[in-house]
Structures are given as C-alpha cells and as structure tokens.
Amino acid sequence: MRIIYLATKDLKQILQQKKSALFLLIMPLLFTWLMGIIFNQNENHDPRLPVGLVVLDDGVLGPHLRTLLNDSDTIRPLTPDQTDTAFIEEQVHSRLLAAVVVVPNGFSAMALDGTMPQLEVIVDRNTPAGQAADRSIQLASTRLLGAVQVARLSAAAAGHSESDAAWQAFVLSALDEAIQAWLNPRAKVVVRPAGIAASAPKGGTQASSGMMVFFATVGMITPGYILLSERHSRTLARMMTTSMTRAEVIAGHVLAMFIVCLVQVVLLTIFGQFIIGVHYWHAPGLTLLMASALAFWSASFGLLISSLARDENQVVLLVLGSTLVFGLLGGTFFPLELTNQSFATIGHMMPSAWAVDGLQDIVLRGSGLISILPTVGILLFYSTAACGAAILLLRRSLKN
Amino acid sequence: MTNEIAIHIKDLHKSYNGFTAVQSLNFTVRKGEIFSLLGPNGAGKSTTISMLSCLLAPTSGDALLLGHSISKTPRAVKEVIGVVPQEIAVYDDLSARQNLIFWGRMYGLKGKQLARRVDEVLDLVALTDRQHDRAGHYSGGMQRRLNIGIALLHEPQIVIMDEPTVGIDPQSRRKILDGVKELNARGVTVLYTTHYMEEAQELSHRIAIMDHGRIIGEGTHSELIRIVGGLIRISLTLRQSPGNLIEMWRALASVHSVSEENGAISLLVKDSTSILPVVFESTARAGISVTGMDVQEPDLEAVFLHLTGKALRD
CATH class of the missing domain: 3.40.190 (D-Maltodextrin-Binding Protein; domain 2)
Structure with missing residues (x-):
C-alpha cells in the first residue's frame, strides 16, 4: 500500500510541474501530427x-x-x-x-x-x-x-x-x-501479412508509432526531476529511515513513472486512432500489452537517468541525448526497412526499434500474441537491465 | 528518566575508502534521557546518526535501540525511531499538511489515527495556521519545525536529531529547543547532535564530546566542567598600571593564578562571587580605574579546548 501512496505523491508532484504538459502531451501530439503530414506528403509521390x-x-x-x-x-x-x-x-x-x-x-x-x-x-x-x-x-x-x-x-x-x-x-x-x-489473375499468391491496416496510411503509422516511442522516453524528464530532487533534498534518504524497504521505495517511484508513460501512450494511441487513422485499437489487449512494455521500459530508463544525473540540466541532457540516439538509430523518425542491413542491425540494438516494431506489428501486420511476446520480452530485458543499473547507483547515492 | 537502556552502542566503527569516520564508539543512553553528541563539523556525529538510523552499515560493532540491532534487525529499529535529518528533508511543492499525511503513510499510519496525528503534530510544531501553504514558501525556521514534526508522526520512542537548528534565527531556535524539552517531558528519549555547546548544555542530561570519530569526554555538564577544574576566569582592563595589585591578588586564598598580557589581567578563581568585591575594593583603594571586566564561567568550549588543544568552533 505504501508503494501506491509513494506513487500517488510522485504523480501529484508531476502534475504540478508546468513542464509536464509540454513534455508529456503537447509536444508528442504536435510532433505526431507534423510527422504524419510529412510522411503522408511523401506517400502521394510514386516511389517506383x-x-x-x-x-x-x-x-x-x-x-x-x-x-x-x-x-x-x-x-x-x-x-x-x-x-x-x-x-x-x-x-x-x-x-x-x-x-x-x-x-x-x-x-x-x-x-x-x-x-x-x-x-x-x-x-x-x-x-x-x-x-x-x-x-x-x-x-x-x-x-x-x-x-x-x-x-x-x-x-x-x-x-x-x-x-x-x-x-x-x-x-x-x-x-x-x-x-x-x-x-487481374484469378488466383493470386499475395506475400503480405494479413492486416487490417492495409487501409491505414503508412506515413501516419510510422509517425504515430515512432513519435509515441520517442516521447515515451522524452516524457521521463519531469519524473526524473522528482526523483533527482528526492536525492538532493535527502527525502529519499529520509524515506529509508522509515520501515519501507529499498525495493518498496524504488517500486513506488517506478510505478509513478510507469503510470505517467502508460497514460501518455494510451492518449497517443487514441489520437493516432481518431486523428491520424492508425488502427491501434482493433486489438486492444495487444496494444495495451505493448503500451505496458513500452511504459515499463520508459520508467526504467527514467529511473536510470534520475540516478545518474547530478542536476536538472543533466536530466534534460541525458534524456534528450539518449532519446535522440535511440530515435535516430532505432527507427522512430524513419522506418528501418528503408535503411541497409547494417544500419537496421545496429538499430535493433536500441529498445526503441523493438517498441516501434511491436506497435507496427500489431497495426500493420496484424500480428497476434505469440508474435508480439518476443518483442515484449526484449523490452522487459532492457527494462530490467536499466532498473538494475539504477538500483546500484541509488544504493551508492544513499551511502553518500 | 529510568535506568533502562534505550540505546547501547558497542564498538561501533565506520571507515570508507581508507578514511575512518567513526572509531570504537561506545556509549549508552537511558530511556527518557536527552543525550547530546557535541563536536565540530567532521567529528563523526552525522556518520554515527546515519548508522543508528540504519542508513549506513557499520564496518564493525553494533548498536541496540530498545534491544533491536541495527545490523540484524534494521526494520525493527526503524519502527521505534524518528529521525530528524540535518537537511530539511521535506517536499517544497507540497503543503505542510500534505507532507505530514504523506510521511505519516510512509510510517504506516492511516485513517483516523493519521488525521489525528497530523493535527497534533501541526499543533506541536506551531504550523496549524499555515498548514495549507506550500512548504517551499515557509521561512527557514518553519521548514525546520516541519522537518522535526515529520519525525514525530508515528510517536517514536527514540528521536534522533542531527543538528536540527542549523542556520535558523534565534526565535525559531528557541521554539525548537523548547519543543525538544517538551518531547522529552513526554518520555521520549532524544539523541541530539550539535556543534553549539549552548544547546548541548541547555538540553542534555548527558553529553558526549566527539572529535575525529571518537568520544573524548562523556558525562553530565558539571562532570565535564570538572575536567577543567571548574575555574572561573575574570578578565580586567585597567586605565593605569596595576602596580603591586597583581602580587596582592595572587596572595588571596581563592585565587588560583593571575596573569597579565597586553595590558589585560586574567584571574583564575574558584568562586567569582567572593573575589569580585575584593578586586574592586583594592583597585579603588589604589586609585586605579577599571575600564573593562568579563567573567567567564567554565564551559564546554573550555573543556573541548582542554581535551583537544583547539577551540570547538575551529
């Protein structure tokens, strides 16, 4: 129960920050819309x-x-x-x-x-x-x-x-x-995964899923501030003088970050569905599963950043720096399918590439649970690694 | 105060990266006692507090708080202590009430009990009128009081206070010191660290003086004062040369010694009340005017100076 109280307190603080609306909602919606326009313009051009x-x-x-x-x-x-x-x-x-x-x-x-x-x-x-x-x-x-x-x-x-x-x-x-x-052959073999999104604009799908993954980590700036200020004001150390365990404290903070990111992703999928025309919600269970895996990755990333950073500027620098690397290499701005094999291989070392793949698998390729699970597993692996590193850093920080 | 032991520290030792912060610390605090750790910055007081709060694991040794070991049963220790950190560890963007509700929940309080304790603590730290204002808008003194109030929410039997009056105005300090006394009057054991000897002297039943990670003196205030012999220093500034007055004063039975340096005369005496009339009478008879006088009672500063060869505030 104390984990929930801690998460609730974090959420209250996040919502009080003016930056939250900017990083969590306004920028993602604006960029998704803009990227959608850019990609759709390219779609009118015959690429053959x-x-x-x-x-x-x-x-x-x-x-x-x-x-x-x-x-x-x-x-x-x-x-x-x-x-x-x-x-x-x-x-x-x-x-x-x-x-x-x-x-x-x-x-x-x-x-x-x-x-x-x-x-x-x-x-x-x-x-x-x-x-x-x-x-x-x-x-x-x-x-x-x-x-x-x-x-x-x-x-x-x-x-x-x-x-x-x-x-x-x-x-x-x-x-x-x-x-x-x-x-017009009477019998035709179509080598294309059956997906309802054949009718959805491909540009919109790339823009929507790419920006969703990009801003899921950018959105960790404000939650990152919260945990950083807990370290600096020694409220984090004070919490360790209560009978809460270290695991409970970390779980509370991660839960708040997870909720923030999940709500953001769900709102962006609703925006994608109704404004951009990407059919995220034809498989709501799978979309929620992918959104949760993405949110868990983002929360772990946020925890790691707030454990590493020494001040607010470093939070912004680390979040934007690493998100740009994830974004540029991981196919959030352009599809990795358009790049050569080496680039695509390097790109798939980024968790963002797997998150984009997972979302597009659901929307474009109509993939089922079995197909999505490996992607979810890879995101969980990245999340666990980030969480582990963050816990080690926080332990050190609490000793100082 | 009883003879039961609230805190028992046994050979506590902490070193990091080759630096020894605390070495072979041994002392006990009785239930209902205010026990102060007095020492300059870097003496090892905060490291000791961190270990007793289970934030730092000792390198060796152990401490028992109401019988619970900080090494073996830290969770049980945390349930009986309230820690007031040196830093103001409150959430600036939450109000005093929101802060207390949050911390109360972290201490495991809920429902009516939580609401009651929040009201009581707000009253205790005199923040009821400003309870809905953001803590970040409070004065330093109010933030310090909130910082203390948080540690009292769950009615701990032992309160550990790490320099709770650092950087605040005299009025707020007075409120805090009175609050500590009131808390103690309710039977709470207080372990208090400070580098202000006046606070240690005013509050404490017993004091341990720390320097370089070790306790160099321990006892009640008067026991510690006896270390320096309990002599009172009378400093005099005279308009004219003292002449043979110095020899005359040296001959007095209650005068321990007389010295003259840069025109100022110092008398070390056992009892200032009996000697001062004699001094004034003799100067008047010799036609010498006294232009300045200072009487210094023996204090912990003198004890620290005596034990370490340096001033407490150095």
Missing part, C-alpha cells in the same frame, strides 16, 4: 523507379508492354523527351532514369509471326536500381511474349490457321484477354 519507354514500333504490343510495365511494384514507365540514343544513355548514366526500354520497329509483327524479337534495354547493372529495373523489365517482357504465345496457341486450338482472315482478329482478342489475365 522511373523507366523510360521508347516505342519505335507501330504495332499492338507497344501499348500492352506499357500496361505491363505500369503494373509493376518496382518501376513506372515514362516517355523520354527525346528518343535519340545519346540522350537516353545520358538519362540512365545520370540516374534520372533507372533504365530505358526500346521497342524496335517491327517488334509486334515479328512476335505475332512466332519469331522471338528482342527488346532493347539500356541499363546500368552495377547499380541496385538498375538491377531492380532490369528484373522488372524482364518480367514484363516475358509476360508480354507469353501472352502472345498463348494467343497464338489459342487460335490454333480454335482451328484457325495463320492464313485465315479471322486468325488475326482472334489472336488480338486472345492477346487482350491474356494481358488482362496477367493484370
């Missing part, structure tokens, strides 16, 4: 690699190829301003275009006659963008020529010979259907 498409052929396959290229997740076809080779090569060299596909004159006629014509592809295969574009162009080209082959075989199966007047009409019609089949 630009690929030039030069059609020198006047047959039917040029438009079909454009359709298939446009269907790619990786590349988007553009028509270059000029079609001369030097200009096109310069565009690729200067990386304004990831590649250029040239459909040579007579390409459609040759394909429909049953010969296998070649597309001309100008690409720098030494670059990752060039390699990705090349693969997507090869895929579209294979699908196009496959569709031509299917159309020709269908015509033969229907009893038409190439000399028939109806053959060409049949082949063109079958070609249309084959192309449509590629665009």
Whole structure:
C-alpha cells in the first residue's frame, strides 16, 4: 500500500510541474501530427523507379508492354523527351532514369509471326536500381511474349490457321484477354501479412508509432526531476529511515513513472486512432500489452537517468541525448526497412526499434500474441537491465 | 528518566575508502534521557546518526535501540525511531499538511489515527495556521519545525536529531529547543547532535564530546566542567598600571593564578562571587580605574579546548 501512496505523491508532484504538459502531451501530439503530414506528403509521390519507354514500333504490343510495365511494384514507365540514343544513355548514366526500354520497329509483327524479337534495354547493372529495373523489365517482357504465345496457341486450338482472315482478329482478342489475365489473375499468391491496416496510411503509422516511442522516453524528464530532487533534498534518504524497504521505495517511484508513460501512450494511441487513422485499437489487449512494455521500459530508463544525473540540466541532457540516439538509430523518425542491413542491425540494438516494431506489428501486420511476446520480452530485458543499473547507483547515492 | 537502556552502542566503527569516520564508539543512553553528541563539523556525529538510523552499515560493532540491532534487525529499529535529518528533508511543492499525511503513510499510519496525528503534530510544531501553504514558501525556521514534526508522526520512542537548528534565527531556535524539552517531558528519549555547546548544555542530561570519530569526554555538564577544574576566569582592563595589585591578588586564598598580557589581567578563581568585591575594593583603594571586566564561567568550549588543544568552533 505504501508503494501506491509513494506513487500517488510522485504523480501529484508531476502534475504540478508546468513542464509536464509540454513534455508529456503537447509536444508528442504536435510532433505526431507534423510527422504524419510529412510522411503522408511523401506517400502521394510514386516511389517506383522511373523507366523510360521508347516505342519505335507501330504495332499492338507497344501499348500492352506499357500496361505491363505500369503494373509493376518496382518501376513506372515514362516517355523520354527525346528518343535519340545519346540522350537516353545520358538519362540512365545520370540516374534520372533507372533504365530505358526500346521497342524496335517491327517488334509486334515479328512476335505475332512466332519469331522471338528482342527488346532493347539500356541499363546500368552495377547499380541496385538498375538491377531492380532490369528484373522488372524482364518480367514484363516475358509476360508480354507469353501472352502472345498463348494467343497464338489459342487460335490454333480454335482451328484457325495463320492464313485465315479471322486468325488475326482472334489472336488480338486472345492477346487482350491474356494481358488482362496477367493484370487481374484469378488466383493470386499475395506475400503480405494479413492486416487490417492495409487501409491505414503508412506515413501516419510510422509517425504515430515512432513519435509515441520517442516521447515515451522524452516524457521521463519531469519524473526524473522528482526523483533527482528526492536525492538532493535527502527525502529519499529520509524515506529509508522509515520501515519501507529499498525495493518498496524504488517500486513506488517506478510505478509513478510507469503510470505517467502508460497514460501518455494510451492518449497517443487514441489520437493516432481518431486523428491520424492508425488502427491501434482493433486489438486492444495487444496494444495495451505493448503500451505496458513500452511504459515499463520508459520508467526504467527514467529511473536510470534520475540516478545518474547530478542536476536538472543533466536530466534534460541525458534524456534528450539518449532519446535522440535511440530515435535516430532505432527507427522512430524513419522506418528501418528503408535503411541497409547494417544500419537496421545496429538499430535493433536500441529498445526503441523493438517498441516501434511491436506497435507496427500489431497495426500493420496484424500480428497476434505469440508474435508480439518476443518483442515484449526484449523490452522487459532492457527494462530490467536499466532498473538494475539504477538500483546500484541509488544504493551508492544513499551511502553518500 | 529510568535506568533502562534505550540505546547501547558497542564498538561501533565506520571507515570508507581508507578514511575512518567513526572509531570504537561506545556509549549508552537511558530511556527518557536527552543525550547530546557535541563536536565540530567532521567529528563523526552525522556518520554515527546515519548508522543508528540504519542508513549506513557499520564496518564493525553494533548498536541496540530498545534491544533491536541495527545490523540484524534494521526494520525493527526503524519502527521505534524518528529521525530528524540535518537537511530539511521535506517536499517544497507540497503543503505542510500534505507532507505530514504523506510521511505519516510512509510510517504506516492511516485513517483516523493519521488525521489525528497530523493535527497534533501541526499543533506541536506551531504550523496549524499555515498548514495549507506550500512548504517551499515557509521561512527557514518553519521548514525546520516541519522537518522535526515529520519525525514525530508515528510517536517514536527514540528521536534522533542531527543538528536540527542549523542556520535558523534565534526565535525559531528557541521554539525548537523548547519543543525538544517538551518531547522529552513526554518520555521520549532524544539523541541530539550539535556543534553549539549552548544547546548541548541547555538540553542534555548527558553529553558526549566527539572529535575525529571518537568520544573524548562523556558525562553530565558539571562532570565535564570538572575536567577543567571548574575555574572561573575574570578578565580586567585597567586605565593605569596595576602596580603591586597583581602580587596582592595572587596572595588571596581563592585565587588560583593571575596573569597579565597586553595590558589585560586574567584571574583564575574558584568562586567569582567572593573575589569580585575584593578586586574592586583594592583597585579603588589604589586609585586605579577599571575600564573593562568579563567573567567567564567554565564551559564546554573550555573543556573541548582542554581535551583537544583547539577551540570547538575551529
């Protein structure tokens, strides 16, 4: 019971501090909103690699190829301003275009006659963008020529010979259907975790979860002050002259920090749900579990900072300094998926990366309890380590 | 006061990083007694208090408070003591009442008992009128009183006070000293540390003088004074040369010694009441004017000087 009284006293003091509203609510809401706007603006931009498409052929396959290229997740076809080779090569060299596909004159006629014509592809295969574009162009080209082959075989199966007047009409019609089949396959394997948040804006999800994790630790500035002032005013030492145990005293302070952070995270998830449109509360149990793990990590972090700091300036410096490191490396400002493997690996040494992952797993990937538990376990590990270090420092502080 | 022992300290020793803060401390405090530890800053008083409050573990030795060992049963010790720390350990951003309620709960009080004790303590430390003001807005003296009040909430049998009057005005000091006496009158045993000899002299049944982590003298005030022989110093400043007065005074039976330094004459006497008329009569007869006079009763300062060779306030 005394743990609760101690936590209640801390909460009362935290709420009396003017800085609390700023660090715990105003700044997180403002930054989530701003980051949401920035990320959503980027979402309107087509992120696919630009690929030039030069059609020198006047047959039917040029438009079909454009359709298939446009269907790619990786590349988007553009028509270059000029079609001369030097200009096109310069565009690729200067990386304004990831590649250029040239459909040579007579390409459609040759394909429909049953010969296998070649597309001309100008690409720098030494670059990752060039390699990705090349693969997507090869895929579209294979699908196009496959569709031509299917159309020709269908015509033969229907009893038409190439000399028939109806053959060409049949082949063109079958070609249309084959192309449509590629665009809208009846059976499709989607390699994407089922999640309801497919409809949620990805930018909003990153901004909301990232800022939530970022400000969960920034919010420890005020609780950090409270414990620091207890050390300085010797009220902490005085508490140790009552029959409360050291564990009870630490638990009381951690509980207050935990409650502050949990309330903050819950408010931010409500803001995320209703203002940003991120569906945190489709799985309330899991969201609460992740919020609790995040709050426990933040409380332990706050305890560690207030045990380390010698004055109020050091609390601010240590909280903001370490939170920036956690934030920049741990993917609270940008998704670690956009970074290379080494950066992502280093990033995942930060507890913040796991917290963001956990929240996004629930929202974006619809993960269940079993999938979330390892993330929760890792956050608990970090929390326990921080708590342990803080207890050692506090013991030393009480002896002085 | 009874003959039962409230605090029994046995060979208590504390050293950190090669520095010995307290060495081989031995003393007992009887129930209902005010026992003062008197000594300059750095004498080891606060370290002793920290060990008795179970904040610091002794390097060796032990202390029993109402039979509970600080090493073996610290929790039981904490339940029978109230500690007034040297620092004002209160929450500035809470009112006196909120502070007392919080600390009362930390001492395990609740409900009506808590409310009653908060009211009683507010009354005892004379803060009832300002109970709803933030402690941070109080004067130093009021904060000191609140600091003391907190330690009394759970009605401890032993109150340990570590220099509770440091840095406050004389009026507040008077209130605190009176409060300590009142507390003691209710049967509470008080262990009091101070470097003000006047406080130790006024409050204490017995005093232990500490220096460099050791007790160098212990006893009642008069027992300690006897260490320096109980001589009273009379200092005289004369307008004219004393002539043969010094020899005449030396011959008096109750005069221990007479010395002259830089024009000031000092007489060490056993009884100032009988000798002062003789001194004035002899100077008047010799036609010498007395321009200044000071009578110094033997005090703890003199005892400390005698025992350590340095002044208490050095």
